[in-house]
Amino acid sequence: MTSGTEEAGAVPPAPSAAAEEVFGEFLPKARRYAELLADDGVRRGLIGPREVPRLWERHLINCAVVEELLPEGAEVVDIGSGAGLPGLVLGLMRPDIRMVLLEPLLRRTVFLDEAVALLDLPNVEVRRGRAEEVHGELFTDFVTARAVAPLPRLAGWALPLLRKGGSLLALKGEQAEAELAAAEKDVSKLRPGVSDVIRVGRGKVEPATTVVRVTVTSDGGPPPSAGSQKKTGGGKKKRGRKR
Numbered sequence: 001m002t003s004g005t006e007e008a009g010a011v012p013p014a015p016s017a018a019a020e021e022v023f024g025e026f027l028p029k030a031r032r033y034a035e036l037l038a039d040d041g042v043r044r045g046l047i048g049p050r051e052v053p054r055l056w057e058r059h060l061i062n063c064a065v066v067e068e069l070l071p072e073g074a075e076v077v078d079i080g081s082g083a084g085l086p087g088l089v090l091g092l093m094r095p096d097i098r099m100v101l102l103e104p105l106l107r108r109t110v111f112l113d114e115a116v117a118l119l120d121l122p123n124v125e126v127r128r129g130r131a132e133e134v135h136g137e138l139f140t141d142f143v144t145a146r147a148v149a150p151l152p153r154l155a156g157w158a159l160p161l162l163r164k165g166g167s168l169l170a171l172k173g174e175q176a177e178a179e180l181a182a183a184e185k186d187v188s189k190l191r192p193g194v195s196d197v198i199r200v201g202r203g204k205v206e207p208a209t210t211v212v213r214v215t216v217t218s219d220g221g222p223p224p225s226a227g228s229q230k231k232t233g234g235g236k237k238k239r240g241r242k243r
């Protein structure tokens with residue numbers, strides 16, 4: 001929670017040399033977004049005022065370096081975008097990708113819609129909703145997420161959205177290896193796949209951004225309805241099920 005309006009209207013620090021290198025020709029858009037976060041973002045309680053001095057390193061660059069994991073033309077859904085991290089950052093620096101910002105809270109989607117219009121990002125769509133509500137409806141190559149949920153729950157929301165060969169890219173903290181080790185069994189039960197931890201942005205952001213990547217190796221198909229889940233015993237349950 002943020003209490004004060006005194007910090008609203010703050011300006012972010014000037015972009016560092018690393019920011020210039022990471023954003024390149026998209027630096028003016030990144031700057032405009034940083035200004036929006038520092039001003040409206042703080043005023044509306046979407047980010048805390050203490051984040052303003054560290055907007056570039058901790059938020060924009062930390063998210064931007066994930067772009068190296070996205071191939072040309074990738075379709076991406078960012079779950080729980082909040083004020084646009086990492087999805088809006090990735091969308092503004094990669095006009096070749098198609099980005100859906102999926103966020104349930106209205107005041108956040110209002111901010112995101114305004115940011116997309118202000119930054120003129122035709123490749124970015126804002127969608128209001130929860131990830132689990134779009135299972136069976138939205139399919140994508142990549143799901144990104146930062147600070148949304150512990151890995152098992154996040155995987156439960158994200159993996160049904162992925163096409164075969166697609167990946168969840170979860171931005172995690174330094175303890176990512178331990179989190180993955182603890183969750184791997186549960187995650188693999190959700191859908192067959194391979195998981196690893198990678199660090200991106202070395203030399204550009206300190207610490208480098210840690211990403212837990214879960215790549216699914218099977219077709220998803222429609223998710224089971226609540227009624228058909230975990231029914232075991234007897235052969236009748238399979239009747240009429242089409243694949």
Ligand SMILES: C[S@@+](CC[C@H](N)C(=O)[O-])C[C@H]1O[C@@H](n2cnc3c(N)ncnc32)[C@H](O)[C@@H]1O
Nearest residue numbers: 079080081082085103104105130131146147148
């Ligand atoms: C702590 S915020 C993180 C926001 C942003 N990703 C960031 O790193 O600053 C978590 C966000 O996840 C959203 N969220 C929570 N449950 C969700 C769900 N089931 N599906 C999609 N988004 C969800 C919340 O509304 C909130 O905006």
